[in-house]
Amino acid sequence: MMPAVHDVVPPSTIEAEQALLGAILTNPEALDRARDHVRAEDFFEDVHRHIFSVMCERRDAGDAIDWKLMKAVLGDADLGGMTAGAYLARLASEAITVVGAPGYARMIADAARMRTVLETAQAAVARMTDGSVHSPADYATHMIEQLDEVASAGLAEHARRVTLGSSVASVLARVEQTRQGLAPRGAPYGLPKLDTATLGMRPAQFIVLAGRPGMGKSTVALHIALAAARRAGAVGFFSLEMGADELSERVLAAAAYDPRSQEPITYRAIAEARSLSPEAMWRLQEAEKACAEVPLWIEPQSGLTLAQIAARARQMRLRAERRGIPLAAIIIDHIGLIRPSKRYQGNRVQEMTEITTGLKGLAKELGIPVVGLSQLNREVEKRQDKRPQLSDLRESGSIEQDADVVLGLFRQGYYLEHKADRTDDEEILLFNCQNEIEIEILKQRSGPTIRITCFCDVGCNVLAEVAR
Structure with missing residues (x-):
C-alpha cells in the first residue's frame, strides 16, 4: 500500500550538505562554483543553512572563511551533542574537492525542489479535504504557479523566464565585458x-x-x-x-x-x-x-x-x-x-x-x-x-x-x-x-x-x- 502524502519523509541530502560545507571550509573557491547551483534556503538543516549564508556574506565582503569564524557562527547551535570544533572537524573530514562542488550543490538544490513538489502536493490534498468547496481551476492554478518555479529551475540560466529590464542589463554587461576583452566568445570553428x-x-x-x-x-x-x-x-x-x-x-x-x-x-x-x-x-x-x-x-x-x-x-x-x-x-x-x-x-x-x-x-x-x-x-x-x-x-x-x-x-x-x-x-x-x-x-x-x-x-x- 502506498504511503499517504502526509506520511512521506521530506527528501534531504544531509551528507551532501556536510560534504559541500566541508569543501568550502577547506577551500573557499568551492563556494564560487557552488553558488551557481544552490542557495542558502535549499539546505535542509537549519544550521547548514545558517553556515552557508554566513560563508556567502563573508566571501562577498572579501573576508576569510576560517575555523575561528565558523566556531563563532555555530555558537550555541544544537549540533547533536557535539562541540562546534568537533562538528567543524567532521565537516572537514566529509569534504569533497573543489571540482566536485557543483555536483553536490545540484544534489542539495534538487532535494530542495523535491521538497517543494511534496509540499505543494500536501497543500493541495489539505485544501481538497478541508470540507470547503473550491473550483478545480483554483487548485490547478495554485499548483502550476508553485511547480513552474521547480520546472524552470532545471533549465539553463539563459532559458529561464526573465524581465526585459534584467535581460537588457545582462546584454549591456556582456557588451562592456567584450569591449574590455573579458567576455568569452562562442566556441571556435577553428577557422x-x-x-x-x-x-x-x-x-x-x-x-x-x-x-x-x-x-x-x-x-x-x-x-x-x-x-x-x-x-x-x-x-x-x-x-x-x-x-x-x-x-x-x-x-x-x-x-x-x-x-x-x-x-x-x-x-x-x-x-x-x-x-x-x-x-x-x-x-x-x-x-x-x-x-x-x-x-x-x-x-x-x-x-x-x-x-x-x-x-x-x-x-x-x-x-x-x-x-x-x-x-x-x-x-x-x-x-x-x-x-x-x-x-x-x-x-x-x-x-x-x-x-x-x-x-x-x-x-x-x-x-x-x-x-x-x-x-x-x-x-x-x-x-x-x-x-x-x-x-x-x-x-x-x-x-x-x-x-x-x-x-x-x-x-x-x-x-x-x-x-x-x-x-x-x-x-x-x-x-x-x-x-x-x-x-x-x-x-x-x-x-x-x-x-x-x-x-x-x-x-x-x-x-x-x-x-x-
Whole structure:
C-alpha cells in the first residue's frame, strides 16, 4: 500500500550538505562554483543553512572563511551533542574537492525542489479535504504557479523566464565585458574568417553542416570538434555512421599531419597499418600524446533516438562540470540517421521536423551549440553549378527553418576527379583545386553570408584556412 502524502519523509541530502560545507571550509573557491547551483534556503538543516549564508556574506565582503569564524557562527547551535570544533572537524573530514562542488550543490538544490513538489502536493490534498468547496481551476492554478518555479529551475540560466529590464542589463554587461576583452566568445570553428563572421558557435545555436556525399562533412566536423575541445571545453561527438576506431583513425591522421613531411599519413594507411614507416609510427605516437588530454568524447552507438541523444548530452554536461570545464558543444554525424519516434511513423517530413525542432530545443536547454551534419538532396547533381543552396536541404524545410546557421560544403575537385574525359583546362583546374573546399554561410540569423576557401586534405582529415 502506498504511503499517504502526509506520511512521506521530506527528501534531504544531509551528507551532501556536510560534504559541500566541508569543501568550502577547506577551500573557499568551492563556494564560487557552488553558488551557481544552490542557495542558502535549499539546505535542509537549519544550521547548514545558517553556515552557508554566513560563508556567502563573508566571501562577498572579501573576508576569510576560517575555523575561528565558523566556531563563532555555530555558537550555541544544537549540533547533536557535539562541540562546534568537533562538528567543524567532521565537516572537514566529509569534504569533497573543489571540482566536485557543483555536483553536490545540484544534489542539495534538487532535494530542495523535491521538497517543494511534496509540499505543494500536501497543500493541495489539505485544501481538497478541508470540507470547503473550491473550483478545480483554483487548485490547478495554485499548483502550476508553485511547480513552474521547480520546472524552470532545471533549465539553463539563459532559458529561464526573465524581465526585459534584467535581460537588457545582462546584454549591456556582456557588451562592456567584450569591449574590455573579458567576455568569452562562442566556441571556435577553428577557422579565423568563419569565427569572425559568425562570432563562433554561440550558446543555444542549432548549426547545420550540409553537403553531398564526398564533400568532406566528417572532415570539417572533426576539425570543428577538435578546435572547440582544445579551446572552449568538452565536446560530445555522436557518430551515428562511423565506429569509434574509424573516427579515431581520422583524428590521429589530422593530429599527425606535417606539411613538411614527404610521407603523408592517411587514415586509410593507419587502418592498413603494415605500410607505416618507423617515422610515421613516431609521429602517430606523438599524436596520441597530444590527443590524450583533449576532452573530445565519442558516442559511437548507431540508431540513437533524439531522446537518447539528449539524455547522453546531459550526462556529458554533468561529467564536464565534475572535471571543472564546460560542455562546449555537441556534434551529430548525421541527423538523417537519428532514429525517429513512432509518432509520425512513415511520414519522413514530419519525422525530420520533430528531430530538428528537438535539436534546437536541446541547444536551448543546455545552453550550448548543437551541430548537425545533413545530406543534400540529389537535385544538386542536375545543376551545372553544384554549389549547395538552402533549398537543397534534404527531406524537410524544417532544417532550414530551425537552424540558426547553415554551412554549405563544396569540393570542385571531387566532381572533376569523377568526371570522364577531362579537358586540358579541367586537368589544370583539378591540379589547382584538388585540395580545396569551399565553406559558405548559406544562412545566419545575425550576421553576413560569406564564402571562404580552405585547404582540405580529406585523406589526412586536415582542414586549414587559405590566406588570400
